[in-house]
Amino acid sequence: MSTAPTAPATDAVRLARAYLSRVAEPYPAALASLVADVGPIEAADRVRAGGVSPSVTSQTSARRAEEHARADLDLIARRGGRLVIPEDEEWPRWPFLALExxxxxxxxxxxxxxxxxGPHVLADVVDKAVAVVGSRAASGYGEHVAGEFAFGLASAGLTVVSGAAYGIDGAAHRGALGAGGVTIAVLACGADIAYPGGHQGLLGRVAREGLIVSEYPPGVTPARHRFLTRNRLIAALGGGTVVVEAGRRSGAKNTAAITLALGRPLMVVPGPVTSVSSVGCHELLREGQAESVSSVAEIVESVGRFGDDLATRPAEKESDLGAPQGEAMRVYEALGKRNGVSDEAVSVESGVPLDRVRALLPELELAGLAMQVDQGWQKLEMR
Amino acid sequence: MSTAPTAPATDAVRLARAYLSRVAEPYPAALASLVADVGPIEAADRVRAGGVSPSVTSQTSARRAEEHARADLDLIARRGGRLVIPEDEEWPRWPFLALExxxxxxxxxxxxxxxxxGPHVLADVVDKAVAVVGSRAASGYGEHVAGEFAFGLASAGLTVVSGAAYGIDGAAHRGALGAGGVTIAVLACGADIAYPGGHQGLLGRVAREGLIVSEYPPGVTPARHRFLTRNRLIAALGGGTVVVEAGRRSGAKNTAAITLALGRPLMVVPGPVTSVSSVGCHELLREGQAESVSSVAEIVESVGRFGDDLATRPAEKESDLGAPQGEAMRVYEALGKRNGVSDEAVSVESGVPLDRVRALLPELELAGLAMQVDQGWQKLEMR
Known part of the structure; x- marks a missing residue:
């Protein structure tokens, strides 16, 4: 199926897609194929007339008489919104390619x-976006980390995508807004519906300062299957997904699975193994499906495609194998802490031959690790 | 170098190895080669006489006059101990192969x-052993998890190997002892020395109920390089290593690096990303060097070689991709919670054609998910 616009974004096209959006419950694969083949206007006409294949009929017959397109477009406009269609410049063409x-x-x-x-151009703000998701039943730790990470991502100029649920989602949206950044709430109901009810204020702020996005026309209420269908949009709009907390059967694990199916980086935040809220994250880690992220810098590094200017790699590390055989270290350890020790005693204590001890002591002195005192050699502490 | 015993464990052999143990600071590679070539008695005689290669001379000349073998053996015997040598049956031959x-x-x-x-046969108790290590500067979380995991491992019949340091090591030894299990403390000083001082009581209990093991003869004091040399024995005696907590530059990361060099499973326990004590663990996870373990069962699974009787795999999991297109689920969601809904209304709300709705409703009824009431169909909650 092509994702390039096949027609200019005329009123007629927008009305046809508004109609189709209400007629079929997402995701209607057969109908989408028809639209790709004949265009939205012809597809809408055929659906209205009932002149479609059995599979499209099955997806559209129940609601094909619902002619609310004009009213829906007026309603969303009154709520400061619009219907964004594939024919529009702001359609997130590239992020959605992965869905195919x-x-x-x-x-x-x-x-x-x-x-x-919302006031932003959708395609622009999802150009550098990260999904931050997790359990509704989040711990204080999880909400803290979600808020901090979203704040840091937004401060770095990234868009934070989430699902507006209680717990991790809400903390992520709030963190991004707190940084004066952009956040996108992808809903499993109409974009005009404040769900969950306790997030009415938060969703209002997201609509004013970020974006609210939904596949469902105004007035559609949330339902279980809509959350699953919605999760694919969260995963597709984020350049990668960070699961901050997830219980064993959390919905966030569904978003995680879709992220992997899309070929996008999946990241999880470790947490205490004593916390049920982190069980799902640790499962994904253990199964090798997700990368561990402990900081905003690590998220940016994992998502990668944002470029090197944002990603800062830690400096090359020394080997942790150490140098336990080092004679100099053994001589150093054998020196007196408070009093001097003779070079013969250092040799016996360290097991390093006397001639080597006599050669190494001046080297240690030069390195500021040993000094000569009356009774012999004394250790200076390493800085 | 062969690890098969080359001679019976006679008194003369034990005395020769006791002498060599004190003469050379571990690990003396050249001396070990000589012992492998000519046997411990001949090697000891040549070291005493100074008739050895320059590299062996360099490892032995400083202390070659220290003839304490008999006294050392008597001293360790008075402390309830013994010198275990490669010629003994209880030598941990297989675990040490990895060192080669x-x-x-x-x-x-x-x-x-x-x-x-201690009262156990070394080779027997390391047959099923796990090293549990971590920072001295452990958090309460880390000590709790180390204690719980060690308790669980010991309860499952595994030996817990650690280094007797403050923090994670101490918690691991205590956890294993609390389960009435076996724990091994591998020391960076003589087996007769209680170091650190605050662990005198703990070390006494390990000597009575577990094992204290050291490469160093009695009286040798701890030194920095000895901890690094000692760490290889912890890694070698454990069938795998669990790092419970490690800061960015913790000594536990040295044991982790050696574990990888030995080809043994390296496991880390996740913790809060807000805790400096877990930074080293998360680095190892992120670099893909370690597996995440959140439970005793996962440790046993990771170490693997203990066999299937101990490892319990979680049941095969369902896909988290879900079935968002399921018509039955959509019909179910469209049912009334408190009142009945007509099949026509269910069709419009769910977007499922009326004939399919009429076919699916009886199926949902049979599944105990829907019931017919006066006004139509009502939802029954999923269990």
Missing amino acids: NVAARRCGGEPLALWVR | NVAARRCGGEPLALWVR
């Missing part, structure tokens, strides 16, 4: 259209 | 002899 691979198709392909609220 | 590979040789090879205190 075979593994990803199991979770649904590129959406037919997106209902969007 | 090229990468491991950098840290030193098989010891010339081991000073041992």
Whole structure:
């Protein structure tokens, strides 16, 4: 299926996609194929007339009489929003390409259209974006880390994508907003619906300073299957996904699985092994499916495609194998801490031959590690 | 170098190895080669007489007059101990084979002899052993986890090997002792020396109920290079190494590096990313050098060679990709929670064609997920 715009973004195209968006429950693979083949206007006409294949009929017959396109577009406009369609410049064309691979198709392909609220150009702000997700039943540790990481990512100019749920999602949105950054809340209900109810204020702020994005037309209420369908958009809009906390059966593990199917970097934050909220993260680590991230710098490094200017690699490390055979170290250890020790005693204590001891002591002195005193040689502490 | 006994464990052999153990600071590679070539008695005689190669001379000349073998053997016997030599049945022949590979040789090879205190047969108790190590500057979390894991490993019949330091090491020894299990403290000083001082009581208990093991003859005091040399024995005696906590420059990272050089499984315990005590563990995870372990079962699984009787694999997991397209799930979600909903309304809400809705509702009823009420169909909660 092509992702290049096949037609200019006329009113008629937008109305057709608005209609199709309400008629079929995402993700309607057969309908999407039809739209790709004949274009949205012709596809909408055929659906209305019932002149479609059995598989498209099965996806559209229940709601094909629901002609709310104009009303839906008016409603979203009154809520400061718009319908973003593949024919628009701001359509996130590149991020959605990943949805077309075979593994990803199991979770649904590129959406037919997106209902969007907020002051940013969608394609621009997802150019450098990271999904930060996790359990609703988060711990204080998890919410703290989600908030700190989102703050740091937003401060570095990255967009934070999440799902507006209680717990990790909410902390991630708040952290990004706190840094004056951009955050995207991808909803499993209409973009006009404040769900969960306790996040009404947060969602209002995201709509004013970030973006609210939904595949569902206004008024559609959240349902279990919609969260799963929604998760693919979180994974697709983020350049990688950070799971901050996840219980054994957390929904965040679904987003993690989709991230892998999309071929995007999957990162998890380690936590105490005594915490049930980190069990899912540790499982993903242990199974080798996710990378461990402990800082914003590590997230930026893992997501990689943001470029070298943002990623800072730690300096090359010395080997931890050490040099236990080093005669100089053994001589150093044999020196007196408070009093001098004769070179013969140093030789016996260190097991280093006397002639080598006599050669090494001046070297240690030069290195500022030993000094000569009345009774012999004394150790100076390493800095 | 062969690890098979080349001579019976006679008194003369034991005296020769006791002498060599004191004469050369571990690890004396050239001397070890000589012993492998001519046997310990002849090697000791040549060292005494000074008739050895320059490299062996360099390793032995400083202390070659120290003839304390008989006295050392008497002293360790008075402390309930013995000198275990490669010619003994209880020599840990197999665990030490790993010390002979090229990468491991950098840290030193098989010891010339081991000073041992305690009631167990060394080769027997290291047959199923795990090293549990970590920072002296451990957090309460780290000490708790080290103690719990050691308790669990000991309860499962495994021996816990550690280094008797403050922090993680001490917690590991105590955990194993608490389970009535066997623990081995490998020291960087004579087996008769209680170091660190605050662990005098703990070391006494390990000597009575576990084993104290040292490459150093009685009376030798701890020194920095001896800890590094000692770490290779901890890694070699454990079938794998668990690093519970490690700061960025913790000595536990040295034991970790040696474990990898030995080709043994390296495991780390995740912790809060906000804790400096877990930084080293997370680095090892992120670099892909260590496996994450969150439980005793995972440690046993990782170490593997203990066999299937101990390792319990979690049941095969379902895919987390879910089935967001499932019509049955969508029909279920569209049912009324408190009141019945007509099948037509279910069709519109779910987007599933009416005939499919009518087919699916009885299936949901049979599955105990829906029931017919006066006004239509009502949802029953999933268990």
